[in-house]
Amino acid sequence: EPEVTQTPSHQVTQMGQEVILRCVPISNHLYFYWYRQILGQKVEFLVSFYNNEISEKSEIFDDQFSVERPDGSNFTLKIRSTKLEDSAMYFCASSDDNSPLHFGNGTRLTVT
Amino acid sequence: AQSVTQLDSQVPVFEEAPVELRCNYSSSVSVYLFWYVQYPNQGLQLLLKYLSGSTLVKGINGFEAEFNKSQTSFHLRKPSVHISDTAEYFCAVSVSGGYNKLIFGAGTRLAVHP
Numbered sequence A: 001e002p003e004v005t006q007t008p009s010h011q012v013t014q015m016g017q018e019v020i021l022r023c024v025p026i027s028n029h030l031y032f033y034w035y036r037q038i039l040g041q042k043v044e045f046l047v048s049f050y051n052n053e054i055s056e057k058s059e060i061f062d063d064q065f066s067v068e069r070p071d072g073s074n075f076t077l078k079i080r081s082t083k084l085e086d087s088a089m090y091f092c093a094s095s096d097d098n099s100p101l102h103f104g105n106g107t108r109l110t111v112t
Numbered sequence B: 001a002q003s004v005t006q007l008d009s010q011v012p013v014f015e016e017a018p019v020e021l022r023c024n025y026s027s028s029v030s031v032y033l034f035w036y037v038q039y040p041n042q043g044l045q046l047l048l049k050y051l052s053g054s055t056l057v058k059g060i061n062g063f064e065a066e067f068n069k070s071q072t073s074f075h076l077r078k079p080s081v082h083i084s085d086t087a088e089y090f091c092a093v094s095v096s097g098g099y100n101k102l103i104f105g106a107g108t109r110l111a112v113h114p
Helices: none
Strands: A005-007 A009-013 A019-026 A031-037 A041-051 A053-057 A065-068 A075-079 A088-095 A107-111 B003-005 B012-014 B019-020 B022-027 B032-038 B042-048 B056-058 B064-068 B074-079 B087-094 B102-104 B107-114
Touching: A005 A088, A009 A019, A019 A031, A019 A107, A041 A065, A041 A075, A041 B102, A065 B074, A075 A088, B003 B087, B003 B102, B012 B019, B012 B056, B019 B107, B022 B074, B032 B074, B042 B056, B042 B064, B042 B074, B074 B087
Parallel strands: A009 A107, B012 B107
Antiparallel strands: A005 A019, A019 A075, A031 A041, A031 A088, A041 A053, A065 A075, A088 A107, B003 B022, B019 B074, B032 B042, B032 B087, B056 B064, B064 B074, B087 B102, B087 B107
């Protein structure tokens, strides 16, 4: 079965640094998402992306965040200047018109 | 606004016993309902979904859930659990009755003991 793949599985960065989290969605999917889960808290929606633009974003997704689909396969989340509170598990997901979201295994981001 | 409440943060149970994980939601519009499972160090895997039609939905690994509109609930059940069912279970609702943005509950940790 096709999978959503995320790299790296664990990223450690210093506060103030930029990080890019990478995702390869399922190849025929058209909708892409990022969610995050702070340790011990709910899985939260960050952003959805369709047709090369953001279709919806949450209050969490402020100016320090950006998403991009730089080529036909990758979908990236960039955090420009990381803060301690950005430490979380970040999940990428994809779907097509008629399917539920398929999630990747996540990237654990640790900001020190 | 939509919200999801999972009433139990942890549910301990013995192997081969039945289990029910509770989920209540609130929404002013029709929604789709989902249960996802997260095994240790893995992503979220879809267990089952309710879109419309029959209120009893069967999913993978022997799980089922029943949609109760009057009680706004979508409880997950399994008649006999295995050690391998130990995981975190998340109930979720999608807004606007579509597959797009999901609102998750806080999760229930199911711990199956021998």
